[in-house]
Amino acid sequence: MPRILMTGAAGGIGTSLRKLLPPIYPDLVLSDIKKPADLGSHERFKAADLADLAQVEAICEGVDAILHFGGYSVEGPWDPILQSNIIGGYNLFEAARRKAVTRVIFASSNHAVGFYPRHHRIGTDVTPRPDSRYGVSKAFGEAIGALYADKHGMKVTCIRIGNFGDKPLDHRRLAIWLKPEDLVQLCRIGLEHPDIQFEILYGASYNERSWWDNHRAYNLGYRPTGRAEDFREHATAEQAQLKPDAVAEFYQGGVFCSMDFDGDNSKIIDWT
Ligand code: 15L
Numbered sequence: 001m002p003r004i005l006m007t008g009a010a011g012g013i014g015t016s017l018r019k020l021l022p023p024i025y026p027d028l029v030l031s032d033i034k035k036p037a038d039l040g041s042h043e044r045f046k047a048a049d050l051a052d053l054a055q056v057e058a059i060c061e062g063v064d065a066i067l068h069f070g071g072y073s074v075e076g077p078w079d080p081i082l083q084s085n086i087i088g089g090y091n092l093f094e095a096a097r098r099k100a101v102t103r104v105i106f107a108s109s110n111h112a113v114g115f116y117p118r119h120h121r122i123g124t125d126v127t128p129r130p131d132s133r134y135g136v137s138k139a140f141g142e143a144i145g146a147l148y149a150d151k152h153g154m155k156v157t158c159i160r161i162g163n164f165g166d167k168p169l170d171h172r173r174l175a176i177w178l179k180p181e182d183l184v185q186l187c188r189i190g191l192e193h194p195d196i197q198f199e200i201l202y203g204a205s206y207n208e209r210s211w212w213d214n215h216r217a218y219n220l221g222y223r224p225t226g227r228a229e230d231f232r233e234h235a236t237a238e239q240a241q242l243k244p245d246a247v248a249e250f251y252q253g254g255v256f257c258s259m260d261f262d263g264d265n266s267k268i269i270d271w272t
Contacts (some may be wrong), residue, residue: 003027004191005063005101007070007092009045010036013107013164014069016180017187018043021067024188031059032070050088053095060099065191068092069107075132075256085137093148101154105190106145108158108200110176111135114253115268116211118175122252123213124160124200131253142200149198157190159183160212161203167231168207170239172254175209179226189220196220211252 002025008014009030018036021028030036030045039045048055050070060066070092072084089106096104114131116122128139138160145156162176163169164183182205190196201217204210205226214222228235247258247265 001025001027002064002191003029003062004065004067005029005031005059006067007031007048007050007059008068008073008107010034011069011073013161013183016164017067017069017184020180020184021187024184025191029059029063050091051083053091056088056091056095057098060095060101063096063099063101065103065105066092066096066101067105067107067187067191071107072134072137075111075134075259078133081133081137085134086140089137089141089144093144093154097148097152097154103155103157103191103196104145104148105187106141106156106158108142108160109135109138110160110162110202111253111256112138112142112160114251114256116252117250118172118211118252121211121213124202124216131251131256132259135253135256146198155190155196156198157186157196158200159186159190159203160200162207162212164203168228168235170235170242172249172252174228174232174235175204175207175211176252177205177207177226177228177231178203179205179224182222182224182226185222185224186217189217189222193220 004025010032046059048059072081112128115129130136142158148154149156162178163173164178168174168177202212202214205224207228245258247261248255251257
């Protein structure tokens, strides 16, 4: 039975996966900078600050694989992103290498490619076009994952997560929604599939409006059960509450693109 370390256990995704993973991976060790408020007596927890290599090494001891959901999860000031996602990302992969962890699943984000227009269907082989400092940190995480896979033989899967939750929240999320159980499927592929060396997969359910080509995930056995269109009415009602935002509505990354935007749309990308 593999021992799995999950970082980010107190975050939104971590809190949900803490309930879904134990039936599949009973030897689960949780970590975050602070203990989750609702930690159960049956759960094993080790605190660590991702920015501190020694602390990260300590939590990797005896671990077979890591689900790395820790770090800063939205756009924000540079310093916390630098500490948690850039330095923290390096520390995670380096600690994993030192402790002979064989597989790492890295929670990347759609914001690594957020400046692709919505009508431009992209695969996982496109050049990163981050839409934020946060998106840059996710592109960095994918790059360092590739380095440790290629140079050290670690089996690395990066999941470019769309929007994780029980239902899609607006029009944009109808294209990028990820049902929790579908994320579990993608984690299982990263943790168990014999052909993994380095992969980037999109973390999206079966969404008819998707702008991502996720055939790599399907080839590896992914069969999502969530269908965004089942929630179309809800998402449309929520969308009606939002203020119009031309830049956000044009690009895949939504408001992460329009935040602080003073660029020139016509120069960003060849949209044809
Ligand atoms: C993300 O990467 C964030 O972690 C999450 O909070 C949402 O903003 C999501 O992307 C999204 O694009 O909806």
